[in-house]
Amino acid sequence: xxxxxxLGNFTAxxxxxxxxxxxxxxxxxxLAAPLIANDRPxxxxxxxxxxxxxxxxxxxxxxxxxxxxxxxxxxxxxxRGAILAHGWMIWPPIPYSYDSIVWNAGASAPAxxxxxxxxxxDEVSRDVLARVIxxxxxxxxxxxxxxxxxxxxxxxxxxxxGFYGGLVDxxxxxxxxxxxxxxxxxxxxxxxxxxxxNFWILLIFLLLFSWMSLTGVVRAEFLRARxxxxxxxxxxxxxxxxxxMFRHILPNAMIATLTFLPFILSGSVTLLxxxxxxxxxxxxxxxxxxxxxxEARNNLQAPWLGATxxxxxxxxxxxxxxxxxxxxxxxxPRRGR
Amino acid sequence: MSPxxxxxxxxxxxxxxxxxxGLSRQILRAVNGVSLTLYQGxxxxxxxxxxxxxxxxxxxxxxxxxxxxxxxxLDGQNITxxxxxxMRPLRARMQMVFQDPYASLNPRxxxxxxxxEPLIVHKRGSRSEIRERVARLIDQVGLxxxxxxxxxxxxxxxxxxxxxxxxxxxxxxxxxxADEPVSALDVSVQAQIVNLLMDLQDQLGLTYLFIxxxxxxxxxxxxxxxxxxxxxxxxxxxxxxxxxxxxxxxxKALISAVPVPDPRQIDTHQRIxxxxxxxxxxxxxxxxxxxxxCAAASDLCxxxxxxxxxxxDGRETACHHPIDQ
Numbered sequence: 163x164x165x166x167x168x169l170g171n172f173t174a175x176x177x178x179x180x181x182x183x184x185x186x187x188x189x190x191x192x193l194a195a196p197l198i199a200n201d202r203p204x205x206x207x208x209x210x211x212x213x214x215x216x217x218x219x220x221x222x223x224x225x226x227x228x229x230x231x232x233x234x235x236x237x238x239x240x241x242r243g244a245i246l247a248h249g250w251m252i253w254p255p256i257p258y259s260y261d262s263i264v265w266n267a268g269a270s271a272p273a274x275x276x277x278x279x280x281x282x283x284d285e286v287s288r289d290v291l292a293r294v295i296x297x298x299x300x301x302x303x304x305x306x307x308x309x310x311x312x313x314x315x316x317x318x319x320x321x322x323x324g325f326y327g328g329l330v331d332x333x334x335x336x337x338x339x340x341x342x343x344x345x346x347x348x349x350x351x352x353x354x355x356x357x358x359x360n361f362w363i364l365l366i367f368l369l370l371f372s373w374m375s376l377t378g379v380v381r382a383e384f385l386r387a388r389x390x391x392x393x394x395x396x397x398x399x400x401x402x403x404x405x406x407m408f409r410h411i412l413p414n415a416m417i418a419t420l421t422f423l424p425f426i427l428s429g430s431v432t433l434l435x436x437x438x439x440x441x442x443x444x445x446x447x448x449x450x451x452x453x454x455x456x457e458a459r460n461n462l463q464a465p466w467l468g469a470t471x472x473x474x475x476x477x478x479x480x481x482x483x484x485x486x487x488x489x490x491x492x493x494x495p496r497r498g499r
Numbered sequence: 500m501s502p503x504x505x506x507x508x509x510x511x512x513x514x515x516x517x518x519x520x521g522l523s524r525q526i527l528r529a530v531n532g533v534s535l536t537l538y539q540g541x542x543x544x545x546x547x548x549x550x551x552x553x554x555x556x557x558x559x560x561x562x563x564x565x566x567x568x569x570x571x572x573l574d575g576q577n578i579t580x581x582x583x584x585x586m587r588p589l590r591a592r593m594q595m596v597f598q599d600p601y602a603s604l605n606p607r608x609x610x611x612x613x614x615x616e617p618l619i620v621h622k623r624g625s626r627s628e629i630r631e632r633v634a635r636l637i638d639q640v641g642l643x644x645x646x647x648x649x650x651x652x653x654x655x656x657x658x659x660x661x662x663x664x665x666x667x668x669x670x671x672x673x674x675x676x677a678d679e680p681v682s683a684l685d686v687s688v689q690a691q692i693v694n695l696l697m698d699l700q701d702q703l704g705l706t707y708l709f710i711x712x713x714x715x716x717x718x719x720x721x722x723x724x725x726x727x728x729x730x731x732x733x734x735x736x737x738x739x740x741x742x743x744x745x746x747x748x749x750x751k752a753l754i755s756a757v758p759v760p761d762p763r764q765i766d767t768h769q770r771i772x773x774x775x776x777x778x779x780x781x782x783x784x785x786x787x788x789x790x791x792x793c794a795a796a797s798d799l800c801x802x803x804x805x806x807x808x809x810x811x812d813g814r815e816t817a818c819h820h821p822i823d824q
Contacts, residue, residue: 390602391599391602391603392602392605392606394558394595394597394603395603395604396605396616397563398590398595399590399594399616399617399620399666399670400586400587400588400591400617400620400621401616401617401620402620410605413607414607
C-alpha cells in the first residue's frame with residue numbers, strides 16, 4: 163500500500179521518470195559498449211566459416227598464408243581485403259574501440275567531427291564517441307561499485323554507532339570527525355607517486371573516505387529507534403542485537419538510505435572525473451570522462467572536445483540529480499497520496 | 500504455607516545519570532532500595548503515581564536495564580549481572596507486555612512474523628511446528644486465523660494488545676511482567692484485556708507482575724499489591740487488606756482518590772488531597788520520602804527513613820506512624 167503510493171508519487175513526477183528512462187538507456191548503451199563501438203567486426207564469414215571476433219581472438223594467419231600468427235588487425239586494409247575476398251564482415255555502428263587509432267582522419271589530430279568520426283577525434287587521434295561510450299561505462303561501473311560498497315560500510319558503521327550509543331557513539335563520532343578531516347587529495351597524490359592506481363586500488367582508496375556520507379543518517383535513525391518499544395520488546399524476547407539491528411531497525415531506516423543513493427552515485431561519478439582530470443585517477447589510456455575534459459582544456463582550438471565533455475558529464479549528473487529528487491519526493495510522507 | 504518464590508529482588512537500585520555540569524553529575528534515583536518477592540501463580544499489582552519508578556523497576560527485573568546495585572533472583576538463580584548470552588535462555592521464562600500496543604509492535608512485520616519471532620529466536624521446533632503454535636496462540640488470545648497475514652496498523656488498540664500478549668505467551672513463560680498493559684486502551688477494551696489475562700493465568704498457571712496506576716483494575720486482578728512512592732515500596736500486602744484498611748498514609752490517600760461508583764456513598768467518602776507535588780527523584784527529601792506531604796509527619800519522619808517491616812496481619816509497611824487498624 164505504502165509502496166504503491168510511493169511508486170505512484172514517483173511516476174507522477176514527469177521529470178523524474180523521463181530522467182530514469184534516459185539514464186537506463188545510457189546505462190544499457192554503455193554496458194553494451196563492445197557491441198556498439200569496437201575495432202573488430204561483430205561477425206565475419208571466411209571461406210564458409212563464421213567467426214565472432216568480438217568474443218574470440220583469431221590469428222591473422224587464418225586469413226592468408228603471408229600474414230603473421232598474431233591477433234588479427236581488422237582495420238588493416240590488407241587483412242580486410244583478404245577477408246572480403248572470401249566472405250563478409252558485419253561491423254558495429256562505430257568501428258573503433260576506445261584505444262584504436264583513427265588513421266587518415268583527414269586533418270591533424272584532434273580532427274573535427276566528420277561522417278566517420280561523429281564527434282571528431284582527440285589529441286592522439288582516437289574516436290571521441292567511442293571513448294565517450296566506454297568512458298560512461300567506466301564511470302557508471304565505478305560509481306555504482308563505490309556507492310554500493312560505501313553504503314554497505316556506512317550503514318554498518320552508522321548502525322553500530324547508533325544502536326549502542328553512549329561511549330561507542332562518542333568515540334566513533336570523534337574518529338569520524340578526525341578521519342573526515344584527512345586531506346584526501348594530497349594522500350591520493352602521494353599514493354599516485356608510489357603506485358599507478360588502477361580501478362580497484364582507486365576504488366578501495368576512495369572507499370576509505372566516502373563511507374562516511376551515509377553514517378550520520380543511519381546513526382540518527384538507529385539512535386531514535388533503539389528506544390522504541392518494539393525494539394525493547396525484541397530485547398525482552400531475547401533477540402540478538404545483530405538481528406534487532408538488521409531485521410527490526412534497518413528496514414525502517416532504509417528509506418533515508420535509499421533517498422541518498424542517487425546523490426552518492428552522482429558524487430562518485432564527479433569524484434572520478436575530477437581525479438582523472440587532474441591526472442591522479444585511472445591509468446593513462448583508460449577511457450574516462452575526466453581525461454576528455456583535460457584534453458578539451460589543452461586543445462581549446464578543438465571546441466568539439468569541450469562541448470562533448472560538458473554535455474556528457476553535465477547530462478549524466480543532471481539525470482542522476484533528477485532521479486534522486488524524484489525518489490526523495492516519492493518517499494516524503496508529507497507529499498500527497 | 501506460601502507457594503514457592505519465583506522472583507526475588509533485594510535492595511534494588513537503578514540510578515540514571517542526567518546531564519553533566521562540569522564535573523558534577525546529576526543522579527536520578529529511579530529505583531531506590533526496592534525489595535520484592537513474587538510467589539508462583541500470584542498476581543502482584545505494582546501501583547503508584549506516574550514517575551515513581553514502577554516501569555523502571557519492571558525493566559530492571561526483566562534485565563532490560565542494567566542494575567546499579569542490589570540483586571535479582573529468578574527461581575533461585577542470580578540474574579543481577581547475567582550477560583546477554585546467559586540471559587537469553589532465561590528470557591524465555593520471563594516475558595513482558597508493554598504499555599503502548601502501537602509502539603511495541605514493529606509496523607513492518609505481519610502478525611505471523613511478530614508472534615513467531617520468539618519461537619524462531621529460541622529455536623522452538625520446525626517451521627510447521629512454529630506455524631501450528633502461532634495459530635494456537637492467536638486463537639488463545641481471541642484473534643482469528645485470517646488476522647495472521649495482516650500488519651499491526653490494521654488492528655485496534657485492544658487487538659494489538661492481544662497480539663502483544665500472544666507474543667509474550669509464545670515461549671510458555673512462567674512470569675509475565677505487564678507494564679501498564681491496559682492504560683493506553685479504551686475503558687471497555689480494558690476489561691476485555693484484563694479478563695483475557697486472568698483466563699490465561701487460570702489455564703497456564705502464569706505469575707504476573709502487573710504494573711498499573713489504575714487502582715480499580717489492580718483491585719480486580721491482583722492477589723497482592725505493592726505501593727510505590729518515589730522509587731521505594733511503602734506498603735505491600737494482600738489486595739483486600741490494602742484496599743480496605745491501608746496502614747500507610749500514602750496508600751490511604753491513593754486509595755481515596757479512586758472514584759466511587761455509588762453516588763449515595765459520596766457524602767461518607769472522604770477524599771484525601773495531598774498537598775504539594777511529587778518531589779524530584781534527583782533530590783529526594785530526607786528521612787521518610789513522603790514526609791513533606793504527610794499529615795502525620797513528625798521529627799522522626801524527617802530524620803530517619805522508615806524500613807519496610809512486617810505487621811501481624813501479613814502486610815509490610817514502611818511508616819513510623821502507621822494508621823491504627
